[in-house]
Amino acid sequence: xxxxxxxxxxxxxxxxxxxxxxxxxxxxxxxxxxxxxxxxxxxxxxxxxxxxxxxxxxxxxxxxxxxxxxxxxxxxxxxxxxxxxxxxxxxxxxxxxxxxxxxxxxxxxxxxxxxxxxxxxxxxxxxxxxxxxxxxxxxxxxxxxxxxxxxxxxxxxxxxxxxxxxxxxxxxxxxxxxxxxxxxxxxxxxxxxxxxxxxxxxxxxxxxxxxxxxxxxxxxxxxxxxxxxxxxxxxxxxxxxxxxxxxxxxxxxxxxxxxxxxxxxxxxxxxxxxxxxxxxxxxxxxxxxxxxxxxxxxxxxxxxxxxxxxxxxxxxxxxxxxxxxxxxxxxxxxxxxxxxxxxxxxxxxxxxxxxxxxxxxxxxxxxxxxxxxxxxxxxxxxxxxxxxxxxxxxxxxxxxxxxxxxxxxxxxxxxxxxxxxxxxxxxxxxxxxxxxxxxx
Numbered sequence: 001x002x003x004x005x006x007x008x009x010x011x012x013x014x015x016x017x018x019x020x021x022x023x024x025x026x027x028x029x030x031x032x033x034x035x036x037x038x039x040x041x042x043x044x045x046x047x048x049x050x051x052x053x054x055x056x057x058x059x060x061x062x063x064x065x066x067x068x069x070x071x072x073x074x075x076x077x078x079x080x081x082x083x084x085x086x087x088x089x090x091x092x093x094x095x096x097x098x099x100x101x102x103x104x105x106x107x108x109x110x111x112x113x114x115x116x117x118x119x120x121x122x123x124x125x126x127x128x129x130x131x132x133x134x135x136x137x138x139x140x141x142x143x144x145x146x147x148x149x150x151x152x153x154x155x156x157x158x159x160x161x162x163x164x165x166x167x168x169x170x171x172x173x174x175x176x177x178x179x180x181x182x183x184x185x186x187x188x189x190x191x192x193x194x195x196x197x198x199x200x201x202x203x204x205x206x207x208x209x210x211x212x213x214x215x216x217x218x219x220x221x222x223x224x225x226x227x228x229x230x231x232x233x234x235x236x237x238x239x240x241x242x243x244x245x246x247x248x249x250x251x252x253x254x255x256x257x258x259x260x261x262x263x264x265x266x267x268x269x270x271x272x273x274x275x276x277x278x279x280x281x282x283x284x285x286x287x288x289x290x291x292x293x294x295x296x297x298x299x300x301x302x303x304x305x306x307x308x309x310x311x312x313x314x315x316x317x318x319x320x321x322x323x324x325x326x327x328x329x330x331x332x333x334x335x336x337x338x339x340x341x342x343x344x345x346x347x348x349x350x351x352x353x354x355x356x357x358x359x360x361x362x363x364x365x366x367x368x369x370x371x372x373x374x375x376x377x378x379x380x381x382x383x384x385x386x387x388x389x390x391x392x393x394x395x396x397x398x399x400x401x402x403x404x405x406x407x408x409x410x411x412x413x414x415x416x417x418x419x420x421x422x423x424x425x426x427x428x429x430x431x432x433x434x435x436x437x438x439x440x
Contacts, residue, residue: 007035008430013419020402020405023398027339032429035429043162046156049063050330050348056101057077058103071106083141083142084141089113094108094141169262172264178268183350184352192346197387200341201421204320208314262317264312264314280364311326319421329365401422416439416440
């Protein structure tokens with residue numbers, strides 16, 4: 001096994017000959033995992049949640065972000081805050097509920113310290129036992145060092161000196177904005193939480209991998225979709241010309257690096273490309289869908305409306321926010337060891353959906369992305385199988401991610417999107433803030 005304290009040489013990136021390989025120690029080595037925590041997760045903007053999950057003063061959710069327990073709360077003053085969920089007295093969790101509404105205070109069950117929804121310390125049993133030097137005002141719940149609310153999407157960073165959110169996002173900001181332009185977006189109640197005995201980077205790869213779909217998800221594309229009258233089976237999408245390095249506009253096509261490790265498998269266009277869900281929604285909610293589309297055109301005009309509805313395929317906001325426009329999915333995944341991660345998934349849908357359209361969107365989401373859907377159990381099985389296979393990493397050292405290098409896409413979906421991720425990962429793990437260039 002390689003020494004994880006030295007991450008040089010873990011990536012082979014031969015752009016001249018068209019070879020890209022990843023050393024399999026990155027999926028199993030404990031030292032590499034610890035370096036990822038400090039060099040990546042401690043120094044990136046990370047998605048924490050959506051304001052629609054706690055829309056009114058006193059509403060809150062709790063969750064773990066990069067291993068830190070946090071409270072996302074709508075304060076009584078109307079402000080949204082991301083607070084560390086740890087009592088300033090002895091460290092216990094202040095809030096143990098997953099979600100709540102109408103909260104006025106959070107009370108630590110251990111010694112009864114009380115905090116309001118702004119995070120201020122408001123009550124201490126037996127406070128007279130402290131000296132005059134005790135400063136209650138300095139012992140409120142600690143906020144995340146940085147927080148940014150982008151159109152309801154709450155991002156945090158544990159690096160107080162991190163670059164601005166806009167700079168970090170690069171061209172990905174326009175792609176995320178395109179997703180949110182579908183309507184007044186909300187996370188549908190009912191978060192999808194599960195775990196996987198596999199390395200987190202495998203789910204990054206898999207979430208953007210078009211190559212596996214016809215094989216791993218054969219039941220969905222070759223059986224379920226035809227049974228719904230939605231096609232005769234899986235056909236790889238046509239590969240349009242790629243224009244890496246072009247200006248951020250809808251003249252770009254296909255897989256496009258978006259800067260700083262972010263990447264989309266299908267850059268939004270106004271060329272009339274149908275959304276993946278189009279056939280299912282038309283079959284089950286045609287009238288409501290047409291009315292919804294009329295509203296899109298009224299708000300955005302016909303070209304922009306097509307771009308918004310067609311979406312951006314699957315796209316990564318580095319390091320671990322995956323947005324899948326075809327199913328309106330937001331997904332994060334955080335590792336707790338080299339071979340284990342916890343995943344959060346949400347359906348992000350327009351509030352203005354009529355009941356039949358909302359029902360159809362959720363059925364489409366659950367049929368593929370849900371816990372009993374056609375994709376998620378398959379993907380869990382696939383990635384856990386990879387992790388088991390990595391027990392041979394001393395003898396079989398490298399994974400190959402070379403598909404599509406040198407522009408060779410005649411055989412179907414390429415793997416540029418994975419290489420974009422790995423180039424940024426490699427830059428950060430070897431001491432740089434960002435990769436100089438992530439495209440081929």
